[in-house]
Amino acid sequence: MDLQPACQLPTVAAQRSYDPASVLPDSNKFLNHLVKFRDNNNREYVRVQLTAAGNEALRALSHTPIQREVWSWPCYEFTIRVTNNEPCVKVAQIKTAHPSYVNALLTASRGIQMPNPCEHSTNSLPFGGNVRLPGTFNGACANCQWRDNASQCTLGNRHERQYISLNAGEIPEPSRVETLVD
Ligand SMILES: [Zn+2]
Numbered sequence: 001m002d003l004q005p006a007c008q009l010p011t012v013a014a015q016r017s018y019d020p021a022s023v024l025p026d027s028n029k030f031l032n033h034l035v036k037f038r039d040n041n042n043r044e045y046v047r048v049q050l051t052a053a054g055n056e057a058l059r060a061l062s063h064t065p066i067q068r069e070v071w072s073w074p075c076y077e078f079t080i081r082v083t084n085n086e087p088c089v090k091v092a093q094i095k096t097a098h099p100s101y102v103n104a105l106l107t108a109s110r111g112i113q114m115p116n117p118c119e120h121s122t123n124s125l126p127f128g129g130n131v132r133l134p135g136t137f138n139g140a141c142a143n144c145q146w147r148d149n150a151s152q153c154t155l156g157n158r159h160e161r162q163y164i165s166l167n168a169g170e171i172p173e174p175s176r177v178e179t180l181v182d
Helices: 052-060 065-071 099-110 142-146
Strands: 031-038 044-050 078-083
Touching (some): 044 052, 052 065
Antiparallel strands (some): 031 044
């Protein structure tokens, strides 16, 4: 088995961690939108953080041991696509509690940015930044998990060592899933 040490994983830029409990603590919004920008292909994105309510909701939707573990890892800002002035991740999708959406959001908010995109990342998929969690959820990118196709991700690697983040977070108050708004 070919194990890659986590210290050799390529990253494109230092990712900024933050405490979601401090993000819009009195809001029912799922995401805090920070700044819109366009990439080299003129695709529009918005850089976001999970809000306090959003992060609590994500914990409530995390049922498996690995989902709970990943949830406890530090959060990083991530980017989502904007089409027709609308961000492509909707609370209505999150409220379906579909495991592929939960894994995708856990990966997007806790994962590591890769320098190159997955071959399956297209205009219609919501996450920028080529983010994944090596050794977790097949190492698949957030976009392949969103479309429930983690096994097909071209960034995935079943045999790599699991990236495990330190500095586990606090356990928040119970779910606010039902009260979320866009
Ligand atoms: Zn992928």
